[in-house]
Each structure stands twice: as structure tokens, then as C-alpha cells.
Amino acid sequence: MKRVLPYDALSKREVPEAVDFRILARAAARCRERRIRRRVSIWGGIAAAVAVTALGSVFFQMGNTDRSAERRELLALGDFSRLDQNSYVMTLEVGSGSVDY
Amino acid sequence: MEDADDMVLIKAYTAGNERAFEVLYRRYRKQLYGYLYNLMSGNASEADEVFEETWIKVIDKLPSYRDQGKFSAWLFRVARNIFIDTVRRNKRSALPLETGDLPDVPDWSRRPERELEDRETAAVIAEALDQLPADQKEVFLLRQQELSFKEIAEIQACPVNTVLGRMHYAVRNLKKLLTGKVN
Numbered sequence: 001m002k003r004v005l006p007y008d009a010l011s012k013r014e015v016p017e018a019v020d021f022r023i024l025a026r027a028a029a030r031c032r033e034r035r036i037r038r039r040v041s042i043w044g045g046i047a048a049a050v051a052v053t054a055l056g057s058v059f060f061q062m063g064n065t066d067r068s069a070e071r072r073e074l075l076a077l078g079d080f081s082r083l084d085q086n087s088y089v090m091t092l093e094v095g096s097g098s099v100d101y
Numbered sequence: 102m103e104d105a106d107d108m109v110l111i112k113a114y115t116a117g118n119e120r121a122f123e124v125l126y127r128r129y130r131k132q133l134y135g136y137l138y139n140l141m142s143g144n145a146s147e148a149d150e151v152f153e154e155t156w157i158k159v160i161d162k163l164p165s166y167r168d169q170g171k172f173s174a175w176l177f178r179v180a181r182n183i184f185i186d187t188v189r190r191n192k193r194s195a196l197p198l199e200t201g202d203l204p205d206v207p208d209w210s211r212r213p214e215r216e217l218e219d220r221e222t223a224a225v226i227a228e229a230l231d232q233l234p235a236d237q238k239e240v241f242l243l244r245q246q247e248l249s250f251k252e253i254a255e256i257q258a259c260p261v262n263t264v265l266g267r268m269h270y271a272v273r274n275l276k277k278l279l280t281g282k283v284n
Contacts, residue, residue, distance in 0.1 A: 010223045010230075011245035013135035019149050020130070023156045027114075027122040030160050035117045 107172040115164045122163075126156065129173060132246050133180055139242050140184060142231045151187050155180040174252040177243060181256055229278040237271035240264055 102110070102124050113121035133155065138148040158179055166175070230238050236257070243253045250268070254261040 010139060010226055011135050011242075012131040013138050015130050015134045015152065016145075016149060019153055023126065023153060023160075024123060026157060027126070027160050028119045031114065031117055031119045031122065034115070034164070038117070 108168050111163055111166055111172070122160070125172075129176055132173070133176060136177065136242050136246055137180060137184065139227055139230060140239060143227070147187065147191075151180065151184050154183050154187075158183065170255075171248070171252060173246065174248055174255060177246065177248065178256045181239070225279065225282060226275070229275050229282070232278055233271055233274050237267045237274065240267040241271040241275070244268060 102113075102120060105113075105121075105124065107125060107128075110121040110125040114125065134148065134152050137151050137155075138145065141147045141151070155176070159176060162179075166172075169175075230241060233241070239257065240253055243256060244250075248256070250261050250264050254264045257264060
């Protein structure tokens with residue numbers, strides 16, 4: 001098909017200044033909003049990361065404390081010397097007939 | 102920045118560069134306004150309304166805009182949809198597409214282009230354009246914006262052959278109308 005040449009007077013038209021102004025103002029406002037939102041989300045992300053790290057370290061400490069206490073208890077349970085002695089005494093007593101059942 | 106590609110400007114704007122949008126806007130504003138002004142038969146207040154609404158939508162949609170063809174094609178598609186909504190809202194009926202055979206007309210296109218390049222002639226063409234069916238007028242106006250037939254087909258949501266047919270009839274009808282005026 002034959003190319004229809006564009007006529008500037010038909011294809012282009014000067015936009016009223018007030019319309020230009022309103023559109024550019026809106027674009028600038030949206031751009032600022034996006035910048036603020038991005039900053040908020042970046043700072044929010046940093047704050048969340050700090051909070052998670054802090055909470056993590058607190059729980060880690062708590063976990064460590066609990067675990068050490070648990071370990072002490074377990075070690076105490078592992079001390080069979082006294083238990084064995086009691087058991088030996090009991091066996092001896094049973095064997096010698098000094099205990100009535 | 103003035104010479105930057107449309108997509109570069111869009112990315113810069115969505116990254117927070119206000120100036121990038123201004124460059125993009127100044128690149129297309131006259132074309133889009135001219136298209137809408139002619140589409141609305143010179144109704145400046147409606148053209149202003151649709152033009153502003155189009156750019157507001159573009160501003161909101163730019164962050165999710167993906168590079169799928171020319172930005173101008175997308176821009177004109179957004180404008181066209183808003184134009185249709187405005188027409189519906191204002192209950193103005195669009196003219197039906199004429200597909201009937203038209204009588205042969207003299208080969209007006211052989212006239213020197215210079216005769217057409219003055220403002221008066223453009224005004225005469227604009228007046229003749231208003232007498233065309235809406236679809237033909239739109240194809241002619243979009244072609245004036247140097248959009249390809251494929252892009253116009255996407256904008257009008259119809260096959261390329263339909264667009265070619267509309268353009269053919271638009272030019273034929275314009276020739277007829279303008280020959281009548283010249284004579």
C-alpha cells in the first residue's frame with residue numbers, strides 16, 4: 001500500500017500548558033511516592049533483619065543456657081557411683097536375708 | 102538522556118528519575134494530543150480529558166510495563182481504550198464502518214505534496230476526516246503517527262487485512278471528499 005505521508009499539522013498538536021503541568025506534576029509526585037516507599041521498604045528490611053538477628057542471638061543465648069543446665073543434669077544422672085553402691089548394698093542385704101519381703 | 106531509548110527512560114523513571122518521564126512525555130505528547138484531537142473532531146476539552154487520563158494511566162502502569170513492541174503502540178492503545186470509554190460515557194455513537202463500493206475518483210494523489218503542506222490544507226483534510234467512518238478515520242490518524250499496520254491491528258484488536266482495508270477505504274473516501282472540495 002502506498003505510504004501516506006504524515007502532515008505535521010494533522011499528526012501533531014500543541015498541548016495546553018495547564019495539561020502539561022498537571023501531568024508532569026502527577027508523574028513527579030508518583031515518582032517521589034515510589035522513592036519514599038522504596039526507602040521505607042529498605043529501612044524496614046534493615047530493621048527487620050536487625051530484629052531477627054537480635055532475637056536470634058537472644059534465643060541462641062537462652063538455648064545455650066538451657067542446654068548447659070540440661071547437660072549438668074544429664075551428667076549428674078550419669079554419675080552411677082552412688083547408685084551402684086546402693087544397688088550393691090541392697091543386693092547384699094537381700095542375699096544375706098536381712099531384708100524381709 | 103534526550104536520545105535515550107524509550108525502555109531506558111521507562112526503567113529510569115520507575116527507578117526514581119523524574120526527568121526520564123519528562124523526556125518520554127515530551128517525545129510523544131504532541132503526537133498523542135494530535136491523534137486524540139482529530140479523533141474527537143476538534144473537541145479540545147474532551148481531547149484534554151482523554152489525553153490527561155491516558156497519561157495518568159500510563160504513569161500508574163509504567164512500573165509493570167514490559168517491553169513488548171513499540172511504546173508508542175502501547176500508548177495509543179491505552180489512549181484508544183480511554184477514548185472508547187469516554188465516548189460510551191458521553192453516549193456519543195460512533196459511525197459504522199462503511200465497506201460498500203465507492204465510485205472511482207480522479208488520481209488526486211498525483212498533485213504536488215507542497216500544496217498539502219500548509220495549515221489550511223491540513224484543516225481541510227481534518228474536516229474531511231470527520232466525515233469518514235470512525236474506524237477508517239482512526240486508521241488514517243494512527244498511520245499519521247507512523248505506526249505500522251501490524252501495530253494498528255493490535256490497537257484496534259482486528260486482523261491486519263481489516264486495517265489495510267480500512268486504510269484503503271479511508272484514502273479513497275478522502276480523495277473523493279477532497280476532490281469535491283477542490284472542484
